[in-house]
Amino acid sequence: xxxxxxxxxxxxxxxxxxxxxxxxxxxxxxxxxxxxxxxxxxxxxxxxxxxxxxxxxxxxxxxxxxxxxxxxxxxxxxxxxxxxxxxxxxxxxxxxxxxxxxxxxxxxxxxxxxxxxxxxxxxxxxxxxxxxxxxxxxxxxxxxxxxxxxxxxxxxxxxxxxxxxxxxxxxxxxxxxxxxxxxxxxxxxxxxxxxxxxxxxxxxx
Numbered sequence: 415x416x417x418x419x420x421x422x423x424x425x426x427x428x429x430x431x432x433x434x435x436x437x438x439x440x441x442x443x444x445x446x447x448x449x450x451x452x453x454x455x456x457x458x459x460x461x462x463x464x465x466x467x468x469x470x471x472x473x474x475x476x477x478x479x480x481x482x483x484x485x486x487x488x489x490x491x492x493x494x495x496x497x498x499x500x501x502x503x504x505x506x507x508x509x510x511x512x513x514x515x516x517x518x519x520x521x522x523x524x525x526x527x528x529x530x531x532x533x534x535x536x537x538x539x540x541x542x543x544x545x546x547x548x549x550x551x552x553x554x555x556x557x558x559x560x561x562x563x564x565x566x567x568x569x570x571x572x573x574x575x576x577x578x579x580x581x582x583x584x585x586x587x588x589x590x591x592x593x594x595x596x597x598x599x600x601x602x603x604x605x606x607x608x609x610x611x612x613x614x615x616x617x618x619x
Contacts, residue, residue: 419540423596428539432596434529437543440550441495441526445519447553448491491549492518498542499524506531567593571613572600584610 417423418430429437496516502525503513514520525532525542532539564587570580572595582597593602602610 420543427534428536429533429543430596431594431599433543434533437532437539437546438526438529440546441522441529444491444495444522444546444550444553447550447557448488448518450557451553488518491553492516492521494545494549495521495525498538498545501538502528502532502536505536568610568614570595570598570600571610572598574598 415424415426416428418425418433419428420433421430423430423432425431427434493516495518496513499521500513503510506528532542536542564585567584567586570582570584572580574580580595580598580600582595584593584595584602586593591604594600595602
């Protein structure tokens with residue numbers, strides 16, 4: 415038994431269930447997020463030949479929003495994700511040829527499909543998760559769409575064989591309806607919410 419590279423929770427691989435799921439979700443969402451960033455590349459109220467008043471001598475405004483480029487670049491995201499795909503491919507299938515040419519959408523999809531192996535076998539899984547989280551955060555800062563925070567609902571009330579009640583914290587994202595305890599694996603559906611609430615310790619909000 416080892417611990418998760420991101421939260422030190424006990425796990426059998428390099429990432430716990432929670433962070434493995436988050437990595438897969440971010441990889442699947444990243445290409446569309448970067449496509450949305452593209453809409454912010456054209457400066458507002460500007461055209462190719464517009465003259466801009468600045469402290470420097472006036473001149474033609476760039477057709478590209480350089481503030482966005484300073485924050486997010488496709489080249490950096492594409493190269494970073496492709497490098498991870500190439501490394502995972504080399505470690506998992508050392509006798510295969512090199513990975514195809516870099517393509518953010520295809521590389522993200524490929525890695526998302528390999529997340530189970532990454533979590534279990536890839537020593538740099540934590541670094542990959544941090545890198546993808548950083549790329550996601552940078553893109554979301556441009557489009558004004560921060561990632562939703564997990565909501566704390568209470569404590570897991572499942573009985574763990576011979577050890578009593580689990581007691582781990584249960585959380586969910588705003589759109590999640592089925593909740594899974596990341597400690598004991600118990601799943602709660604909408605039909606279980608009243609029971610879960612009923613058995614919460616006294617004083618639980």
